[in-house]
Amino acid sequence: METTTDVVIVGGGVIGCAIAYYLRKSHVSVTVVERGEIGGQASGAAAGLLAPLGPLSGPGPLADFLLAGCALFPSLVQTLEAETSLQLGYRQTGALRTVRNPKRIAHLKKRYTSWLPLGLEMHWLSGDEARQLEPQLSPDVCATVYAPAEGQIRAPQLVLAFAQAARQQGAIIHPHTEIVGVETTGTSVTGVRTAQGDVLRCHTLIVATGSWAALCAQWFHVSLPIRPLHGQLISLQQPSPPLQHIIFGEAAYLVPGADTLIVGATREETDFQLAVTEEGISWLQDTARRLVPTLASSERTAAWAGLRPKTPDHQPLLGPLPGWQNVLLAAGHNSIGIMTGALTGQSIATLLTTGQMPQIIRPFSVERVLPSERLFTK
């Protein structure tokens, strides 16, 4: 293992790999250290929705971040596919946000009104108009918001592409290497310690460990409010003819691929255990069939789970770790890490190479979740 590098990134999910990719574009020497497989946790489990409206309730910093994050994809995908020969499955399939209970129409209308100022193309459709677009939608779907620009990507492929392209451009990537602690001098980190007992020296440390970021923050005596939110997903065979659009019900969503579609996802407060349960699978199957009854005869092809890195305000934690001179945090992306991974990577690379915090990530600083006395202890 190489023992000195400018930047060590702990965590080989979409966030760590995207940061490494953009740092290499600026010729910074960088090593990514991942405990398991690259993309083996939340990033590889994600459904791959590039559908920014869902988490939003109007304009604001999160809307700016999500919309700018999604806007990077058309050209980014072209570049990454050319650099790696991987197929990322990026498609602007459009999304239908549906309600089946007439009493919920007013709620959807309110959300639609709050989304209008965001400037994304959107149409309010009756149930019948929605069924013209997607004929297998349940007959009880009574109102829909149609957003043609929303889309999808194959999340596991995206992470692999960032990692492969970063590696091709000189990044060092160590899977199956757990970091168990840090070496420090005063308020600076000088290196990280692996479970095998090696020390990897660095000038800057970036913690990009998703749901595990709060555990890593203990190395710095910082208490971070990031918790895992367990999510189960299944895939079903596409019905014939296949569904074309992403379909959101009020509790679950369907993401259509060529032969199969993803149904996601449960939301379960949990510890760090990953589990696929009969209860979770049944709930996903039943919810999918209520949205699209023809799915009753579709076979299940897979089931899996991941841990969303959840924060109390559902927004990520990005930037310097208060009290430390050379430690950055990029974690807590909740359900939006695939949509915003590239922009996070770009922004953290800019922060590191220019010393300036890009405006787009300023609202997500780590300070906002730390008690004020913590900010003055070092």
Ligand SMILES: Cc1cc2nc3c(=O)[nH]c(=O)nc-3n(C[C@H](O)[C@H](O)[C@H](O)COP(=O)(O)OP(=O)(O)OC[C@H]3O[C@@H](n4cnc5c(N)ncnc54)[C@H](O)[C@@H]3O)c2cc1C
């Ligand atoms: C069910 C589900 C569906 C989702 N769907 C979507 C979606 O459609 N669209 C979207 O935008 N987002 C989605 N997300 C959210 C998205 O997956 C996450 O926000 C994103 O993957 C977080 O990326 P990350 O790199 O921070 O975390 P992770 O991918 O979890 O990566 C963190 C890595 O750090 C490693 N690590 C931890 N501790 C250590 C250590 N001590 N040493 C070395 N390595 C360590 C872990 O092994 C892990 O690989 C979904 C998430 C889930 C669970």
